[in-house]
Amino acid sequence: MKKIVLAATALTISVPAMAYQSVVLGPPQFATGGYANRGQCVSALAHERNRQRANPELRGSDYRSLSGPAFNRESLRTTRCELRNGRFVVVFNANGF
Numbered sequence: 001m002k003k004i005v006l007a008a009t010a011l012t013i014s015v016p017a018m019a020y021q022s023v024v025l026g027p028p029q030f031a032t033g034g035y036a037n038r039g040q041c042v043s044a045l046a047h048e049r050n051r052q053r054a055n056p057e058l059r060g061s062d063y064r065s066l067s068g069p070a071f072n073r074e075s076l077r078t079t080r081c082e083l084r085n086g087r088f089v090v091v092f093n094a095n096g097f
Helices: 002-019 038-054 068-078
Strands: 023-025 079-084 087-092
Touching: 038 068, 038 079, 038 087, 068 079
Parallel strands: none
Antiparallel strands: 023 087, 079 087
16 A cells, blocks of 8 residues: 555656656747647647758757658657647657657
8 A cells, every 4th residue: 555655646746747848949930928829839830840841951950860751750749739828839848748
């Protein structure tokens, strides 16, 4: 029983810490302060993802050697739009979501 309580406590403490590993992305690709609705955010993220897929030089150094489809899969795994403080922002998490 003691082990279950310790495991639950550890999980409760670690989950909020993991949530803060994501980084909010902003200018020049994304609007300062985010977007008013999810559609605007998703559209901006899709536009930037397509731009970077077409030109590997625009990607982060760890992603330049990936093929277009591999880059797209990795981008879909590591970036998304989230609602934070009433605005939709693009976030990146190298560990994925």
